[in-house]
Amino acid sequence: MRNHWSSRFGFIMAAVGSAVGLGNIWKFPYITGMNGGGAFVLVYLVAILCCGLPILMAEFLIGRHSQKDVVGAFNELTPKSKFWKSIGWLNLAAAFIILSYYAVVAGWTLDYLFKSITGSFAGHDPKEISGMFGTLVTDPVRQIVCLTAFMGLCLIAVISGIKKGIERWNRVLMPTLFGILIFMAGYAMTTSGAMEGLKFMLYPDFSKLTINGVLEAIGHSFFTLSLAMGAMITYASYMDKNEPIYPVAIRIAFLDTLVAIIAGLAIFPIVFSVGMEPTGGPGLIFKTLPQVFATIPFGGVLAALFFLLLAFAALSSAISLLEVLTAFMIDEKKYDRKKATICMTIAVYLAGIPSALSYSTFAHIKLVKGMEILDSLDYVASNFMLPIGGLLIAIYTGFILDKKIVKAEITEDGSGYLTIFNIWFFTIRYIAPVAVLVVFLTKIGVIKL
Numbered sequence: 001m002r003n004h005w006s007s008r009f010g011f012i013m014a015a016v017g018s019a020v021g022l023g024n025i026w027k028f029p030y031i032t033g034m035n036g037g038g039a040f041v042l043v044y045l046v047a048i049l050c051c052g053l054p055i056l057m058a059e060f061l062i063g064r065h066s067q068k069d070v071v072g073a074f075n076e077l078t079p080k081s082k083f084w085k086s087i088g089w090l091n092l093a094a095a096f097i098i099l100s101y102y103a104v105v106a107g108w109t110l111d112y113l114f115k116s117i118t119g120s121f122a123g124h125d126p127k128e129i130s131g132m133f134g135t136l137v138t139d140p141v142r143q144i145v146c147l148t149a150f151m152g153l154c155l156i157a158v159i160s161g162i163k164k165g166i167e168r169w170n171r172v173l174m175p176t177l178f179g180i181l182i183f184m185a186g187y188a189m190t191t192s193g194a195m196e197g198l199k200f201m202l203y204p205d206f207s208k209l210t211i212n213g214v215l216e217a218i219g220h221s222f223f224t225l226s227l228a229m230g231a232m233i234t235y236a237s238y239m240d241k242n243e244p245i246y247p248v249a250i251r252i253a254f255l256d257t258l259v260a261i262i263a264g265l266a267i268f269p270i271v272f273s274v275g276m277e278p279t280g281g282p283g284l285i286f287k288t289l290p291q292v293f294a295t296i297p298f299g300g301v302l303a304a305l306f307f308l309l310l311a312f313a314a315l316s317s318a319i320s321l322l323e324v325l326t327a328f329m330i331d332e333k334k335y336d337r338k339k340a341t342i343c344m345t346i347a348v349y350l351a352g353i354p355s356a357l358s359y360s361t362f363a364h365i366k367l368v369k370g371m372e373i374l375d376s377l378d379y380v381a382s383n384f385m386l387p388i389g390g391l392l393i394a395i396y397t398g399f400i401l402d403k404k405i406v407k408a409e410i411t412e413d414g415s416g417y418l419t420i421f422n423i424w425f426f427t428i429r430y431i432a433p434v435a436v437l438v439v440f441l442t443k444i445g446v447i448k449l
């Protein structure tokens with residue numbers, strides 16, 4: 001008998017844990033800032049509804065119906081087609097590659113958490129604090145220590161299984177994350193940058209919104225819900241058949257979006273209150289924010305809370321990818337959970353070492369477009385593997401899978417949700433694939449806008 005989540009709440013926390021990651025707390029606020037603030041937020045909401053949510057529902061359907069790992073799911077649903085079975089492998093490969101470099105970045109959050117707890121930022125001038133980031137990424141020993149610590153935490157969570165490991169961890173991690181985030185947003189509202197921060201995030205300045213911003217919104221709606229990396233298919237395979245797909249999926253999309261917006265409301269007012277720039281990249285979190293924390297009242301406590309929040313977000317996302325790999329070894333290779341988790345953790349750990357040494361020992365190695373190893377892997381996964389995977393999943397559920405199965409899944413065996421099914425079916429057939437295809441072709445330069 002396959003293991004199942006102990007309750008709907010447990011499943012939602014785990015899936016939200018996967019969805020809420022560095023994408024929400026770092027990337028969303030930053031791309032919002034660059035694309036006209038509130039106008040971008042509106043477009044992003046539409047992208048979630050037309051692209052992210054429908055594909056999330058498709059992944060839930062595939063996972064819940066097959067009750068298998070990501071490779072097994074496609075084998076089970078379309079046993080005769082070699083081509084469609086390969087989607088499972090593509091998802092699995094994406095999970096492996098993404099986890100290998102994400103664990104390195106997640107390791108940085110642990111290092112910063114340690115630094116803020118031990119008060120390492122206090123008494124340093126802004127330049128020194130900003131320099132600490134360079135010192136960290138170019139120190140091979142520290143990089144390996146961080147990666148080891150982070151993968152160790154993932155291992156502990158996944159090895160104990162669905163209910164006793166992943167669900168239990170997320171039941172603690174997620175509510176704590178929400179609590180810290182709301183506290184920080186509340187604090188941010190008391191600072192002098194509150195109005196400017198609110199305006200920056202919420203005022204829709206359509207003149208700053210470009211077609212690229214729209215494409216960015218679609219691409220991000222996709223990454224932020226952990227789609228096309230097997231996570232949602234695997235998690236849904238532990239869903240009870242009588243847990244409905246649509247109500248659960250919409251809650252997850254809503255909570256994920258809420259966290260992204262509150263993260264922006266927590267970060268920007270604080271940044272503005274000390275007159276700093278919201279310009280970003282990794283710098284916003286690892287360079288700008290620590291400088292801000294060093295200058296404001298209770299900054300030490302806030303810094304520790306913020307990096308704890310970031311570490312929790314990264315950990316709950318990484319756990320979901322390690323589970324994709326572990327479930328594959330259990331279902332397809334018949335390993336027991338302990339052996340499967342240990343083998344996969346070691347494999348990811350070894351694969352993560354080149355990324356960890358990207359800016360030190362291996363800094364001379366440039367793989368794609370002159371980028372270091374870590375950046376190259378992120379480029380290939382985010383720009384190729386995820387859009388192609390998502391496009392294939394949309395086409396698969398829209399056109400390839402038996403419509404009877406698909407309809408029965410979304411309408412919960414005809415017990416309701418018929419209108420939802422009709423809207424969803426149209427979207428997954430015609431809107432989501434076209435949107436993803438346009439993003440993909442533009443990113444690789446085939447369409448020039």
Ligand code: PFF
Nearest residue numbers: 019021022023224226317318
């Ligand atoms: N949904 C995640 C995010 O927004 O950060 C994406 C993700 C990245 C999930 C890495 C899992 C992961 F290991």
